Amino acid sequence: MAKSVLDGLPTRLPYYKQRSWVSITLSSMIAFATALWFLQPDIFSRVGTPPPRIRTHNEIRAPRENVWGDLTDKEVWGLQDFLYNGPNDLNLTPSINATGNKIYYTQALRPNKTDVLNYMSGSATGIPQKWAHVVINAGEHPHRTVDEYMVGPLPVDTTTEIIPLSYPYNSGRSSTVNLAPGQEAILAWSMSAIPELLDLLQDLLGDDITFDDPSNLHNIGVHGQAPKLESGRIISWCSLMGSGVVAEAPSLLIQGLYFKLDVSEADYLNWSIMKWMYNGIVYHSTEEFRKATKEAGFVKTPINRDGDWTLTEDFDSDVKERDIPPPVMVQSAPRYGLDRKQQYVSWMGFEFYIAHSQITGITLFDIKFQGEPIIYELGLQEAMAHYAGDDPMQGNQVFLDTFYNMGALMFELVPGYDCPAYASYLDTTWWREGKKAYNKNSICLFEFTADHPIQRHTASEYVSVSRNTYFIVRTVSTVGNYDYTIEYIFYLDGAIEVKIRASGFIFSSYWSTGRSPEYGFRIHDQVASSIHTHVLNFKADVDVGGTQNTLTRVGIEHAEIDYPWDALPPRNTMHLTRQVVTEEAGFNWPANTRETFFIGDNTSLNAWGQEKGYIVRPGTGMGSPVHLVIQNSTAISKAVEWASMDFWVTRQKDTEIKSGSPFNPQDIHNPLIDFSRFIDGENIEQKDLVIYFNLGGHHVPHSGDLPNTLSHTSASSMMFLPHNFHDRDPSRKTSTGVKLDLRNRNNTKYYGGRNKEDLLVKLEDVEPDMDAYSSGEKNVRKLLG
Incomplete structure (x- = not known):
């Protein structure tokens, strides 16, 4: 057993x-x-067949194969047979109960961007070769190691080989110590x-x-x-x-x-x-x-x-208004397309692919808008929570959550609560210790209309208002005491937002009258809040209009300027400044939001002769995203160098595919990936650029965080906003709205679809049958029972 x-x-x-x-x-x-x-993998597994799905989207066919997808069942079975029985010196033990070297997990090793671009452009003869990333738990304590290999090409044939996986790790190693x-x-x-x-x-x-x-x-x-x-x-x-x-x-x-x-x-x-x-x-x-x-x-x-x-729920509340059902969103008809097999999505000019990893969750690839490339890769790299306190737990406590496999902790979403009942839901699967694991309905996709318009204007003779409809891809990873909601939001004008929210139980400390006030507040009889910083790192491999991009700092600065028309020079005013970023670097968001960062191809101009591009800037949430306050952290050392500033720009390399490793915590002074070594002075003008940006916040919990932190108090986001990328606002062609003629009541004009008849809304469309939710315990990793 x-x-x-x-x-x-x-x-x-x-x-x-x-x-x-x-x-x-x-x-x-x-x-x-x-x-x-x-x-163990089988405690993740879900038994049975997913229920039949109602039509929530239009079935479409992807223009090409999802080359970032995970391994197929056939590929994994062939791979495992090759690892156990093929000619190699891995000395694997098939039985989990026995001692010796064991397979921890297998997943696809995503192809190099260079190979993918050749395939997409048609210059390659076929799709990129498929390779597996195999992680081995080797040896016995205290000499245990985690060894990583690349195995391929797949499916297994006479050319398949096993190679130590070291090229993504600037430590030069493919193995790290395992202290456990x-x-x-x-x-x-x-x-x-x-x-x-x-x-x-x-x-x-x-x-x-x-x-x-x-x-x-x-x-x-x-x-x-x-x-x-x-x-x-x-x-x-x-x-x-x-x-x-x-x-x-x-x-x-x-x-x-x-x-x-x-x-x-x-x-x-x-x-x-x-x-x-x-x-x-x-x-x-x-x-x-x-x-x-x-x-x-x-x-x-x-x-x-x-x-x-x-307890997080009060079933006996005496607030009478709560007994009245709240407003809900409904979907008249699906307006987006989805290819389930290829995990390909199309909506209002946007198109992209979804890929899943048991380590980091989902990543979006090949994001285009109106046929033009915007972002090649967009996804989570790491989620850190760094604590401080005067006891030996909080004073030395850092969690790096990909170490616990955030993609495997994406449990089934609750329809009507986590996402609208009408959303489309996708399943996720992965392979652990030779077994296939499955979480159904762990990704949701849906269209939603905001409570405010995308544009409006009242003139002397008319009123024009457009609905603000956007598209969301959402997941929730439950890592112990915290639930991380991660979503990718697409807007009608071509803007993209990456947003995180955190909820769940805080990790508290024991209240004492000594130094506890230095690290938090008393929030219950013997409970003190514990100051900590959440920093979630994301990668955006930006290809705005193509792979040749330049990053420019555009600032609003005070100026004293003489104007020929001004009788009392100089005039105190402001003006725009532009400074090209010539080398790889890290940045913190400027005070007063007086500077933005523009990225684009400086040879690509719109109809008005202006450079086409996107602005990168903080989005909605609780203020600007943060970086780690602690310098040279004793608890985590060089394992999270990306957390020392708000965001970074680097030159894309096939050997720098992620900012860290889930095994970085095992050797904090000499981690597999030291992100600081990414920043090595290379010129980045008109190059293929990658933005590594941080979301999160400094959390000083208070009494309102009991029992759970509220998601609207812990939100953080980044936005990629089109800037002169179009000749005019593209949402004019995709938004729906109304123009009211103030002179003639009979001259109301609608643009886009609208409901012209009563909507028959079934109860299940707004209040799904919760008995259909997966039965049995959710195998969430708990701090203890």
Whole structure:
């Protein structure tokens, strides 16, 4: 029987509800493994056939094959047979239960842009060769590694070969250390250690606490940070937390008790607790801590109890207006096209392909507007949450969420709530440990009309108003305590917006009267908020009108200018400045939004002789996107160099395909990808350019973040706005609206489609049958149970 987790790789969210009492006991005790292992693929899998779909879009055929798509089932089966039985020295162990080298995951290695452009232009003889990206979990703790290979071409034939995958990594390596011990050893250590500590822990946390009953309101588990090297030893700080029985919110139930664990040895019986910290005092051994608890003057801190205060819903609200159904959007008829097989979308002049990765989620490719290229690649690279605090958990806590496979954590969307009921829904699949995993309805696509017009004007003789309709591609990744909503929004004028929102339970700290106010606010009895910064990095390989682009800073500056018509020179005024960015560089958004960044081909002009291009600038949300305040972070070092500024411009290279690796956290001082090395002084005038931009915000949670952070308070976005790209506003031809003649009531004119008869709206079109939502537990990685 397969294990319940993937041996040896860290995870942020350890506790899972198990069906056997033994599993419950083990998982509760070892929630510390949250930073130490990954889920097995079959717990992601969805059983059964997706339900029949109603017509929400027009079925179309893509102009060419989606060359960025994942591996087919046939390709994967042939690949696995080749890896296990072909001539190689991987020494793979087919059984997950056995020790040895094992396949962690396989996915498509996306083709080089150079090859794709040759294929799209017709200069290549066929589509680019298909290769696989294979990740191997190799060796045994403490000498474990994560090894990466490229295998191809596929399907397997006599030319297929296995090559270390090093070309995307400027470290020159295809392998990185894996500090995490095996899951079995962690469970075994917990079984042996917790009973010896039970009297001590019950003395501090109450006689009614348990460590083996997740259904008990007073059950306690352990959360551990990702292991780190310290003076040659592999250590992990751990925290005791409530299991979160009421609302699965253990991150709100910090108990203020921490211990430092040494997991360096291969034999778990040689592991040891190095230190304890309680009520701000550090004890250098369990014996010292136990002795201190018996001495006069020892102060016990209050217990942070679970309760209804963690619930996100109030079913008994006395606000009567809530009993009236809110307004909803309906779709009269589908106006966009979708090729499900090729994941190709067309809407109002836009066209693009969708590709999915179990690591980063979805990426959009070959985005065109009215036939002209705009962006070759647009998608998430990494999502970081960096904390600060005076305890050893928050003071050293950084999450890099692609490490936990954000694309595999895109669970089924709730129709009518996550997305309109009339949206089109797409499934996602991936391969983990030789098994196919499946999340149905995890991508939604829909058209929506805003609550404000895209344009309007009232004149003396007429009123003209156009509806502001846009198109959205949306996903939600649930990574432990946070749900990240990521969406790509397309507007009628050719504008593109990338937007993120975060909701879910904050990761709190234990309230003390010491330095807690320096890092947050008291928000419950023993709960303090914990300041942290979210920085989500995205890649936009911009091809505005083609691959030859230049980035220009366009500023609005104060000026003192003499004008021949002015009797009192000089005049204090403002003017535009233009400065071409000649080399790769990073930038922060200017104060007062007095500068924008224009990107385009400086040889391509519109009808008025102006350079055609797009403006890159912050969009809607809670102010400008942010970068990390901490300089040279002790906790994450060089693994997130992209987070030090708001955005970057680099020259496109087939060897610089992403800003980081999900395994960067394993070796923070010498990561597989050091983004700072992307910026090496190359000239970028009229070159193929890539913009790496950050979204996110500095989050200082307050009482309104309990129980959940609200998505409208945590929104951030970036916009790509056409600038002289068209000879006039293109939305004139695609928007719908009305022109009212103020002189003649009988001369009302409509442009575009409108509803001329009563709409018959079925209940299921606005309130879908929720019983059709996937039954069974969602296997979301939890901090603990």
